[in-house]
Amino acid sequence: MRLVLSTSNIMGGSSIISRAAAEKSNTELVSSLRANFHSVQRSHEQQKQTNGNGTHTNGSISIPYKAWTRQEGTDLYIPTADFEHSGLAEERSQYDITVKLFYLPNIPPSKRCAHTREAIELVLKELHVSSIDLLIISFPGISFDADDEEYSDIDEEDSGIVDGEGDDVGGVDDIDTMATTWRTLEALHDEGIIGKLGLAEFGSQRLSRLLAKTRVRPTVDQINVRDCCVVPKQLILFAKQEGIELLTHNDCTNILPRGTLRELLGPGETGAGVLAGREAGGEGLKGDVEPQWVVKYTAVVKNRGVVENKGYFAAAELHEC
């Protein structure tokens, strides 16, 4: 079974603010997923209460997951995704729509073609549009390192560093694998679904090697904001020369580790109660969850600099045991 998690529009929710104490940059994804689950659960809860056929609970959510999720074939939407009422307020031309797709560690690159199309399709459906302006892809395991870039010309493939999230640490793709993935994006570009293509966390060497293998060139390279004042000259010059814009981001590479997802969906205080606990009993789903990809979308009203719609979808496989 495939699980499709969504945040709906997170603008205007408090989950978007990572407090100074919370350093992890995937806080936004996790807390906005949690907030969306909670809000949908609560409205179902209230409905039940007004209908007079629900048991009152003191604060904790007790409604079964089936009430607030929706199964379509082998897909389970968590929560029930309502594509009818989403969308943008003004016509398409008013917006800049940026999408960032995170490929996750330990997922075979051979699946990326399908994953990319799935992810983009969900975003198009959510925003009621037929194209996006910029797709940035994030390969698992690579992380730009200003020091490496400056002082060494060692093979970058060996220096890929993963954010210390604990589990799911996979290896780094070789350049040919990345190039293969890139062809999927080029196809989407040719179909007119994606305007511009971009990458995240590429140093100048990795960038130059990938460039040699692309037909549609990337126009954006995203660097983590904590490094934005120490971007090495080498990369700045290279990017300028190649017409690539260096943008900032605040995402971590391993955005949705398996353990985090299990906790999010699991039973207990902080979980959504979709997955059953390890003990027998309970009505949740049983099995192992494996996150497949995460996609973030942002629709900005161009000449006003207002973020009107922002959200995430995440997909995971449930391997029933």
Next chain:
Amino acid sequence: MGLLAVGTPLEWPEAKKVAGHVREWGIEQLLAIWRRAKGKERDALLWGDEIEYLVVCYDDEHRKVRLSLRQMDILDALASDQDLLKAGGGVPDVQRGAPKEGDTAPVFHAEFGRFMLEATPGKPWGIGFKDLLDVEPNMKLRRKIAKEHMADTEFPITLTTFPRLGQKDCTDPAYPVSGPKLRSQFLPDEIANPHVRFPTLAANIRWRRGRKVELNVPVFRDEKTPWPFKDPTVNYDLHNWPEDDDVRNGAAKENCIYMDAMAFGMGSCCLQITFQAKNIEEGRKMYDQLSPLGPILLALTAATPVYKGFLADTDVRWNQISRAVDDRTPEELGEQPLKNDRWRIPKSRYASNSTYISRDPRLRKEYLDPDLVVDEKLKQRLLDGGMDDLLATHFAHLFIRDPIVVFSEDLKELDLDKVDHFENLQSTNWQHMRFKPPPPGNNTGWRVEFRPMEIQITDFENAAFSIFIVLITRAILSFDLNFYIPIPRVTENMETAHARDAVLNSKFYFRKNPFPERPERPTSNSSASGTSTPSPISRPDTPLGPVEDEYELMTVNEIINGSASGFPGLIPLVESYLNSMNVDVETRCELATYLDLIRKRADGTLWSGAKWMRHFVRNHQEYKQDSVVTEGIEFDIVRAAERIAREEGRDGFGFEMLGHKR
């Protein structure tokens, strides 16, 4: 301030007779603009900043600095500079070049004080992040161009006030005090812009009020300050004008620095930002949401520790300007029973806002001022004209005032394509926010002006605060933030902001949770940010708690930087907004230095301008711990401001304000 209208200004007794007439025509003009522009949609974000300078003139030989009164000569030089005109710049009220496609040279304006100069960008800024990087260099260019059109001994300085304004021999050229317009015992009439509007404004305020304006600033009590302090500069034996009796009737208060003329307030330099909203509803929302931020930004930009040669016990200029244009009569002030006047008025026409105007469902009745004074007849006219109650109330509140300067030529016929009568009232209501309808005759949209900030010594700081406010507005609109607190609390905060080091030590009422209720239904997740007028947001089902539970007292640091358990902080909100945008590394790095300045001003790592200047005075070798700022100290303060504006702390001087990094 525009200079366009010319004619014969009426003296107060005549102006008073036609006040009702001007108001009625002003309301008709307002209705006409509102009807034309209420459906105006999808205007881009455009914004502009205003930098105001004092023009000083050094006399190095005598270690003396004076205010230069050559405003008109400098403006003439700017207006006739062919290169400047060719580049699109100049003086709009006299002559300017056509704005260019790309870079456009800045433009310059007269201000109330004849020692002042105002500079604005040649065309408005957009939200393109690269535009934001142009702001600081443009401010520096303005300063450079201004200087190039001055004499060798003259300099444009961004201090809020001239330290010894009102002391003997403070202007160049010198003029005798006690002129017929101001009747000030400290300042000559020539201190004001010579255009007939300005002396008339000053004279009619005084006339309407029935005595001179009265500014009493608490003096800073240092170790050797004589106590009780009696302002030693006050002359009790002057008999030129009836108003000379003011001081004999107790106008000068004990332990205060006493000032008696409009120029003491309106001669202050401010940093003002104006935004164009996408439509009237967004403008009304920005007006409301920025309003509670006003006092916080006033405290944060504090830069006014000296008045008339004495250290003051306050850090900001606001109340002095308020009193400098306070035209209320004794009846309106509540000093005498109401007999001839229509109502008691709690605030000066220069004061913090008293209204909220947004049709935001989150605006609770409890936030409004229950004692708001409005002209019910004019309000009814606006309602009859189709305007909604909130907006009609706002304008009917502004229109409780009398027009001060009326030109007899303008009263012949009502021209609904003009806004002169409306602007007569609107632009002499100097509140900390201003809601500006589109002007006739061009494509400009609804605008909101943010007015409380004090000018900073360097353009780095001025750019930082301007850009911070721009980013805050984007965060407000993107996150649909809610800063509402009862408007009387905003007024209280404005007073709080005056205290010495309020930025570090005072607490301000502020809303605890700025986030909107997350929609309960999964189906109602479409944002209202792009919809047309008005946005259909349904009120959340949950019953609202007591208003008092929505806000609490916070320090500026908590409001700006957030607290672990409470308010998220304006800087983290802005950072979060930036994280949602595609920002290039160079821009983000530059913006980080601006946000860092504000973060550190709020947490006390860096000093406010007021604190730095107070420290500078108290450690000056000429200072005798008696609160007196001597000519020599003044000379060094002004020189210091000039040096800091140039070096920005790179030479180590002023690093307490600016840090070391630049």
